[in-house]
Amino acid sequence: MKIQSRLLGCLLILLLQLPGAILGQQEPADGAAKPLFSSTERLDVRLSYSNRDLIRDTNDSTYLNTMLLYRVGDEAWDSLEVRIRARGNWRKANCFLAPVKVRIKKAAARGTLFEGIKELKFVLPCAPTDDCADYVLKEYLAYKFYEMVTPFHFRTRRMRLEYVDQKKRNEKAYELEAFMIEDIANVADRNRAKRLKRTVHPLQQDHLSSVQNDFFQFMIGNTDFSSAYQHNEKLIFVDGRQAIPIPYDFDMSGMVNAHYAVVSSVQGDNLDIEKVTQRLFRGFKRDPQVFDAVRRQYLDLKPRVMAYLDSMAEDFNNKRQFQNTRDFLENFFQILRDDTSYREQILVAARDQ
Numbered sequence: 001m002k003i004q005s006r007l008l009g010c011l012l013i014l015l016l017q018l019p020g021a022i023l024g025q026q027e028p029a030d031g032a033a034k035p036l037f038s039s040t041e042r043l044d045v046r047l048s049y050s051n052r053d054l055i056r057d058t059n060d061s062t063y064l065n066t067m068l069l070y071r072v073g074d075e076a077w078d079s080l081e082v083r084i085r086a087r088g089n090w091r092k093a094n095c096f097l098a099p100v101k102v103r104i105k106k107a108a109a110r111g112t113l114f115e116g117i118k119e120l121k122f123v124l125p126c127a128p129t130d131d132c133a134d135y136v137l138k139e140y141l142a143y144k145f146y147e148m149v150t151p152f153h154f155r156t157r158r159m160r161l162e163y164v165d166q167k168k169r170n171e172k173a174y175e176l177e178a179f180m181i182e183d184i185a186n187v188a189d190r191n192r193a194k195r196l197k198r199t200v201h202p203l204q205q206d207h208l209s210s211v212q213n214d215f216f217q218f219m220i221g222n223t224d225f226s227s228a229y230q231h232n233e234k235l236i237f238v239d240g241r242q243a244i245p246i247p248y249d250f251d252m253s254g255m256v257n258a259h260y261a262v263v264s265s266v267q268g269d270n271l272d273i274e275k276v277t278q279r280l281f282r283g284f285k286r287d288p289q290v291f292d293a294v295r296r297q298y299l300d301l302k303p304r305v306m307a308y309l310d311s312m313a314e315d316f317n318n319k320r321q322f323q324n325t326r327d328f329l330e331n332f333f334q335i336l337r338d339d340t341s342y343r344e345q346i347l348v349a350a351r352d353q
Contacts, residue, residue, distance in 0.1 A: 036114055036116075036180075041073065048164040049064055058084070066081075067080070072113065080109060081104075081108045084103075086098040086101075094126075099123050120182065123136060123140070123178060123251075124163075132258075135256050135257075136177045136179065137312065137315055140158060141325075142255060146216050149297070152187070153187070156180065158178075161177075162175055162176075195235070205227060205242055207286050207287065211286060213227070218282075219298070220256075221253050224266070225247060225249075225266070226266045231266050233247050252264055254275075281349040283350050285352055288347070291347065298333075
């Protein structure tokens with residue numbers, strides 16, 4: 001067993017050093033981006049629909065038809081037909097605006113920026129306020145941070161969304177901070193993987209990817225997830241590896257710290273924290289060599305993470321929200337650096353079952 005442990009440690013160190021390896025930030029060799037996600041430029045988008053009808057009348061099988069207009073840079077506006085529905089039961093019940101699921105027919109997308117895209121998620125603010133716009137920006141940043149960790153992630157693209165709420169007597173227009181998320185089918189295709197819909201116990205999932213995911217959730221202060229039940233997690237299968245978890249939906253995290261955020265209870269599991277800004281490690285106990293390798297990876301990533309956050313400072317409406325986000329991330333890296341804090345808050349806190 002000691003020999004196997006040493007071999008695992010050597011392998012993890014090698015992976016950390018190899019360019020383009022799993023622990024690096026390179027995409028797989030075949031991971032060509034769809035045109036929509038090949039650019040980081042903010043995309044101008046226009047949508048017009050009844051917010052009331054979207055929340056009240058749509059579900060997994062019922063969609064509204066509308067036109068999606070988009071413009072890249074200074075180009076002319078282009079358009080395509082889409083179908084949309086509301087996402088997220090909690091947001092539908094508690095927010096003015098709900099996240100949107102978008103479906104696009106293959107024929108409509110052909111020859112457009114959206115070619116190769118069948119489904120998308122649009123993340124909108126809970127309400128058209130400056131604070132809610134900052135929450136969206138922070139959630140977008142969470143996705144970008146996870147891109148630095150592993151190639152097994154959801155791609156995103158920021159939007160400047162002009163939304164017109166259609167009402168019986170008049171219309172009301174809003175300019176919203178928003179972003180789009182690719183569908184799990186595109187994630188699987190990009191990684192030559194298959195989506196897994198069945199339940200897989202976390203300890204039967206890929207150890208390295210699981211620990212990377214668990215550290216990320218701890219970094220952003222998120223407990224609103226379960227890879228066991230695929231709650232705010234998707235699973236894919238890559239040849240030669242066990243099931244790989246891919247996280248999404250971070251608006252209940254401590255890093256976002258939305259005014260409406262509550263400590264989640266996943267499958268009736270009540271957590272020993274009172275507010276979302278209290279970190280709680282939700283990962284499982286695994287080989288310490290894997291934990292140590294991922295710990296080093298995150299510490300090495302700190303300059304990139306903080307630099308990316310700083311590059312977005314001027315996009316925040318409330319500078320206090322930016323500074324709070326920076327302080328929250330700094331606290332995570334302080335925990336990783338300090339052996340006692342790391343042991344108590346991560347290694348000891350890891351679950352047995």
